Amino acid sequence: MKNPDFDFMKLIEITCKDFGITTDEFFTKFRYGNLPLARQVVCYLMKRNGYKNYEIAYILQIKPSSVSKNIQSVSILMNKRQRLEKELDTLLSSIVRRRDLKYGCITCGRALIYETATAGHFMKRANRCTRWSVVNVNAQCWNCNSEDDYKKYYDAMIRRYGKEITHRIILLGNQECKYSLNDLREIHDQLIQIKNQL
Numbered sequence: 001m002k003n004p005d006f007d008f009m010k011l012i013e014i015t016c017k018d019f020g021i022t023t024d025e026f027f028t029k030f031r032y033g034n035l036p037l038a039r040q041v042v043c044y045l046m047k048r049n050g051y052k053n054y055e056i057a058y059i060l061q062i063k064p065s066s067v068s069k070n071i072q073s074v075s076i077l078m079n080k081r082q083r084l085e086k087e088l089d090t091l092l093s094s095i096v097r098r099r100d101l102k103y104g105c106i107t108c109g110r111a112l113i114y115e116t117a118t119a120g121h122f123m124k125r126a127n128r129c130t131r132w133s134v135v136n137v138n139a140q141c142w143n144c145n146s147e148d149d150y151k152k153y154y155d156a157m158i159r160r161y162g163k164e165i166t167h168r169i170i171l172l173g174n175q176e177c178k179y180s181l182n183d184l185r186e187i188h189d190q191l192i193q194i195k196n197q198l
């Protein structure tokens with residue numbers, strides 16, 4: 001099913017702008033610089049929005065076999081990213097649950113054991129700038145985590161970290177972070193270091 005709100009010319013314009021190429025260059029047969037990557041991204045997103053391979057090939061004036069190759073390249077990259085992000089989530093969760101055993105649940109103070117403690121995000125998990133922050137994520141009992149009470153968590157953050165750090169986290173959590181695979185690898189290395197120091 002095609003997404004009726006999807007405008008492929010807009011997508012091509014945005015992608016070209018992002019990769020520093022012109023739309024005229026995009027529709028050539030050239031393969032220098034970011035051109036192949038830009039075409040891969042456009043093919044992948046058109047497919048995701050319901051276009052068939054032969055339609056994409058016709059619109060972009062490339063061979064259908066190139067369309068499937070382009071889509072596959074992005075899928076592999078996406079899988080790599082998803083795997084890495086999941087690994088970061090697991091790593092972070094294990095760090096904060098181990099670290100916070102001595103404090104108990106950040107919200108209600110209940111004693112925790114490693115196996116049943118949960119890693120609770122103060123700024124929501126969807127906020128990527130704070131998703132893997134060891135300050136933003138703290139051990140919680142299952143009850144408090146599922147209750148998901150921002151005000152209670154805010155008060156708890158102030159108690160544990162003070163106003164300045166808490167407000168810095170809120171600011172950071174409202175920004176938009178785009179992480180490259182390398183950025184994610186760097187976060188991974190930092191978390192490993194923290195884990196080794198526990």
Ligand SMILES: [Zn+2]
Pocket residue numbers: 105106107108109110140141142143144145
């Ligand atoms: Zn609790």
